[in-house]
Amino acid sequence: MAQIGQFALALAFVVTVYSIAASLIGIRVKHDKLIASGRNAAVGTFVCLTTAFLCLVYLFVVSDFSINYVAGHSNRDLPLYFKISAIWGGQEGSLLLWGWFLTGYAALVMIQNWRKHTAMMPYVTAVLMGSSLFFTSMHLFIANPFNQVVSIAPGGARVPFVPADGQGLNPLLQYILNAIHPPVMYLGLVGFAVPFAFAMAAMLSRQLGDTWIRTTRRWTMVAWFFLGTAILLGGKWAYVELGWGGFWGWDPVENASLMPWLIGTAFLHSVMVQEKKGMLKVWNMVLIILAYTMCLFGTFLTRSGVVSSVHAFAQSSIGGYFAAFIVISLSGALYLLLDRLPLLKSENQMESIVSRESSFMFNNLILLASCFAVFWGVMFPVFSEWIKGVKITVGPPFFNRVNVPIAIFLMFLTGVGPLLAWRKASTNSLKRNFLWPAAFALASGIVLFVRGIGRPILKAPEELGQALFQKLLGYSFTSSFYALLAIMMSTFVAVTIVREFYKGARARSHGTGENFIEAVANLTLQNTRRYGGYIVHFGFVLLFIGWAGQAFTTDVSTEAGIGDRISIRQYTLRVDKLGVEDTPNYQSMKATVSLFEDGVKVATMGPERRRYKAGEQQTTTEVSIWSTLKEDVYVVFSGATADGKRANIQVYYNPLVMWVWLGGIVLGLGTLIALLPNKKSGPRKRPQAADRTEEQKDVAEKVS
Amino acid sequence: MLKKFLKRRAALLLILATVPLALAADQQRIKDVASQLMCICGCNQVLGVCNHINCPTSGGMMAEVEKELDSGKSDKAVLDHFVGKFGLSVLSAPPASGFNLTAWLMPFAALLAGAIAAVYFLRRFRARWVETAPKTVVDTAKYQRQIEEELQKYTPED
Numbered sequence: 001m002a003q004i005g006q007f008a009l010a011l012a013f014v015v016t017v018y019s020i021a022a023s024l025i026g027i028r029v030k031h032d033k034l035i036a037s038g039r040n041a042a043v044g045t046f047v048c049l050t051t052a053f054l055c056l057v058y059l060f061v062v063s064d065f066s067i068n069y070v071a072g073h074s075n076r077d078l079p080l081y082f083k084i085s086a087i088w089g090g091q092e093g094s095l096l097l098w099g100w101f102l103t104g105y106a107a108l109v110m111i112q113n114w115r116k117h118t119a120m121m122p123y124v125t126a127v128l129m130g131s132s133l134f135f136t137s138m139h140l141f142i143a144n145p146f147n148q149v150v151s152i153a154p155g156g157a158r159v160p161f162v163p164a165d166g167q168g169l170n171p172l173l174q175y176i177l178n179a180i181h182p183p184v185m186y187l188g189l190v191g192f193a194v195p196f197a198f199a200m201a202a203m204l205s206r207q208l209g210d211t212w213i214r215t216t217r218r219w220t221m222v223a224w225f226f227l228g229t230a231i232l233l234g235g236k237w238a239y240v241e242l243g244w245g246g247f248w249g250w251d252p253v254e255n256a257s258l259m260p261w262l263i264g265t266a267f268l269h270s271v272m273v274q275e276k277k278g279m280l281k282v283w284n285m286v287l288i289i290l291a292y293t294m295c296l297f298g299t300f301l302t303r304s305g306v307v308s309s310v311h312a313f314a315q316s317s318i319g320g321y322f323a324a325f326i327v328i329s330l331s332g333a334l335y336l337l338l339d340r341l342p343l344l345k346s347e348n349q350m351e352s353i354v355s356r357e358s359s360f361m362f363n364n365l366i367l368l369a370s371c372f373a374v375f376w377g378v379m380f381p382v383f384s385e386w387i388k389g390v391k392i393t394v395g396p397p398f399f400n401r402v403n404v405p406i407a408i409f410l411m412f413l414t415g416v417g418p419l420l421a422w423r424k425a426s427t428n429s430l431k432r433n434f435l436w437p438a439a440f441a442l443a444s445g446i447v448l449f450v451r452g453i454g455r456p457i458l459k460a461p462e463e464l465g466q467a468l469f470q471k472l473l474g475y476s477f478t479s480s481f482y483a484l485l486a487i488m489m490s491t492f493v494a495v496t497i498v499r500e501f502y503k504g505a506r507a508r509s510h511g512t513g514e515n516f517i518e519a520v521a522n523l524t525l526q527n528t529r530r531y532g533g534y535i536v537h538f539g540f541v542l543l544f545i546g547w548a549g550q551a552f553t554t555d556v557s558t559e560a561g562i563g564d565r566i567s568i569r570q571y572t573l574r575v576d577k578l579g580v581e582d583t584p585n586y587q588s589m590k591a592t593v594s595l596f597e598d599g600v601k602v603a604t605m606g607p608e609r610r611r612y613k614a615g616e617q618q619t620t621t622e623v624s625i626w627s628t629l630k631e632d633v634y635v636v637f638s639g640a641t642a643d644g645k646r647a648n649i650q651v652y653y654n655p656l657v658m659w660v661w662l663g664g665i666v667l668g669l670g671t672l673i674a675l676l677p678n679k680k681s682g683p684r685k686r687p688q689a690a691d692r693t694e695e696q697k698d699v700a701e702k703v704s
Numbered sequence: 705m706l707k708k709f710l711k712r713r714a715a716l717l718l719i720l721a722t723v724p725l726a727l728a729a730d731q732q733r734i735k736d737v738a739s740q741l742m743c744i745c746g747c748n749q750v751l752g753v754c755n756h757i758n759c760p761t762s763g764g765m766m767a768e769v770e771k772e773l774d775s776g777k778s779d780k781a782v783l784d785h786f787v788g789k790f791g792l793s794v795l796s797a798p799p800a801s802g803f804n805l806t807a808w809l810m811p812f813a814a815l816l817a818g819a820i821a822a823v824y825f826l827r828r829f830r831a832r833w834v835e836t837a838p839k840t841v842v843d844t845a846k847y848q849r850q851i852e853e854e855l856q857k858y859t860p861e862d
Binding site for chain 2: 244245246249251279346358361362365366368369372373376380381384387388390391392393394395396397398401402406
């Protein structure tokens with residue numbers, strides 16, 4: 001089977017080269033059959049890599065430890081689902097998965113668009129297959145998953161060798177959500193290759209209207225959806241598996257996935273300006289080039305070891321190849337952009353600074369600033385070492401202090417954008433639209449402030465004798481105050497969203513005679529992009545509220561014997577039992593803990609400490625979480641004392657964490673709605689003249 | 705006499721009542737300082753949250769933080785103690801001085817530069833619009849009426 005896989009990889013490489021050559025020569029000599037052959041070859045590459053991937057699946061399922069990659073990442077007693085997920089648990093397999101997804105996307109693009117954009121598609125083929133060539137080369141020459149295990153015989157000869165068992169999968173990866181996290185992440189990262197390829201094809205073919213944007217809108221949303229989902233899955237994994245009580249630690253690898261997502265978000269907003277007004281054409285090109293580059297850069301960060309990370313298990317020597325590929329892709333794209341600048345002139349001009357176009361521009365600015373802050377934080381230790389020769393750390397305090405104010409302002413713009421009309425918003429509409437959201441935000445702020453949230457506002461610097469500038473820089477807002485601002489902004493945005501639905505549905509029910517619920521449903525389904533977008537924004541509101549809760553986490557760490565009680569806020573935990581469990585894959589020490597809320601038992605929790613049997617016999621913590629809308633009680637059992645009678649227990653009280661996961665679900669739902677085609681409208685009832693409402697006047701202004 | 709006894713008793717109770725608060729404050733101070741330090745075991749985590757099993761360093765470092773604070777040192781003096789021992793990389797964020805100040809300033813400088821650029825482009829776009837906009841006054845009342853009528857018939861769509 002390994003030989004078939006090896007052959008499929010070699011064939012994929014050859015077919016990819018042929019596809020690029022046939023597409024480019026076909027364009028040059030205007031030979032339609034050659035161009036079609038290049039397209040077919042692109043689909044053929046997908047078939048080859050599918051074959052290679054299935055071969056690897058087979059080798060993992062049958063535990064063929066004669067293959068180096070299988071022996072290094074699996075073992076006989078690993079459950080079947082983890083044997084399959086172990087395929088992307090290391091370098092070679094994860095690269096193969098990436099390459100396979102890329103050719104899968106390419107094949108879908110070919111099938112979907114071939115008859116639609118004849119001038120652009122050969123270039124799309126060439127660009128996508130250009131990326132694919134990099135990956136197929138990596139599979140074949142640098143990180144081949146089908147290499148055999150060899151031992152060095154006396155005399156230096158390399159002889160095949162089959163170990164009795166494999167090294168096993170990294171225990172941190174033996175978590176079901178993390179088993180699907182990498183494929184979802186790759187679907188996101190690879191997905192940005194499609195709009196990038198269309199953007200390059202648009203420039204190469206000089207078809208610089210908005211066709212490329214309209215064609216790839218859904219592709220971009222799909223990539224953005226997968227990337228966002230993967231980020232949340234990663235957060236959930238960190239929360240459940242790493243045992244430090246949080247879901248986001250600003251690790252370089254988390255940052256690596258956040259950066260393309262931030263730029264993708266900016267792109268999704270700014271393409272609307274190009275579609276509606278024919279503006280920001282150059283900017284959209286810049287954004288998609290940056291988004292794709294950041295996808296590659298993220299992978300480079302994860303695998304190069306250039307910065308230290310909790311994802312150290314993914315590091316290898318392939319960083320240099322990725323760096324070279326990034327430089328080639330970026331310089332080629334930028335050269336093309338500079339060359340085509342004269343063709344990318346705006347078709348319209350900005351009528352007013354107070355308009356939806358300008359709010360999108362500021363939204364883009366904030367998203368990019370946030371991305372730059374993350375990039376700067378990730379890379380600053382490297383710059384510091386290069387320039388000053390001093391190794392420093394840029395950890396969570398830096399990212400929180402720099403990014404939190406930016407994120408709060410972004411949330412404010414999330415509320416403002418939809419309230420502004422295209423072209424120009426009048427003072428009246430501003431008053432009408434802002435009054436209630438602002439009033440609710442202010443009211444929520446006052447209520448929370450009176451209840452003690454947000455106080456103290458400022459944290460004074462410790463050393464007051466410093467220079468004035470440093471002293472000023474030393475002052476910072478407290479996390480509680482940021483939480484207050486975050487909740488105020490969330491209220492502001494939530495009220496704007498509810499009003500938009502209410503106004504639209506009310507206007508619709510006046511026009512059609514539908515009841516309010518029907519009107520909301522039909523309104524959403526007849527303009528999925530707009531109302532799906534609002535649902536996405538609402539998902540962010542929930543996420544933001546969950547994130548604000550992190551300002552109030554507290555924890556207690558103690559050694560407790562059977563029957564001992566641990567108190568945290570309104571909860572009390574009682575250690576009932578300490579036991580041992582033995583499975584083929586691991587041995588576990590488990591604490592049984594009763595959880596009481598205000599004296600009433602609400603749950604029995606079972607935090608564990610596991611020692612995995614394969615390989616280096618790593619130890620992990622398996623936390624136990626009691627989750628409610630209000631808070632999580634998060635229990636870590638880090639082991640028992642030598643006599644086995646007392647347990648080392650750490651308990652975290654984490655407010656509002658469930659809102660983060662709920663926000664993620666709503667966000668996904670909104671994206672799926674936005675991806676749906678608009679439902680065609682049916683016959684409508686003519687309303688009475690007297691039924692005209694404020695909402696209709698407001699809509700009149702927005703439409704005009 | 706009884707009054708004096710009661711006063712003393714009350715004072716004693718007050719002191720006893722504040723002891724847990726003082727301990728809680730110390731714990732909070734230890735956590736605050738630990739959040740400004742990195743665990744040096746290579747886990748790339750902040751000292752306060754590094755709880756991986758059998759970590760060879762975090763326990764010792766936490767105890768050292770507590771000992772240094774107990775000796776009456778200020779938070780900054782404790783951080784300086786760790787920097788002296790392990791180098792600047794033990795701090796979880798770069799100090800806001802010298803070259804490292806650029807770490808803190810660059811994101812905001814970039815944001816400012818971006819804002820200036822955005823305002824510049826918006827003004828340029830607007831100036832072009834003023835130049836190219838029709839100079840004659842058009843009576844839009846007719847179109848506004850038409851929109852109102854259309855809106856009665858159709859739902860709002862973007």
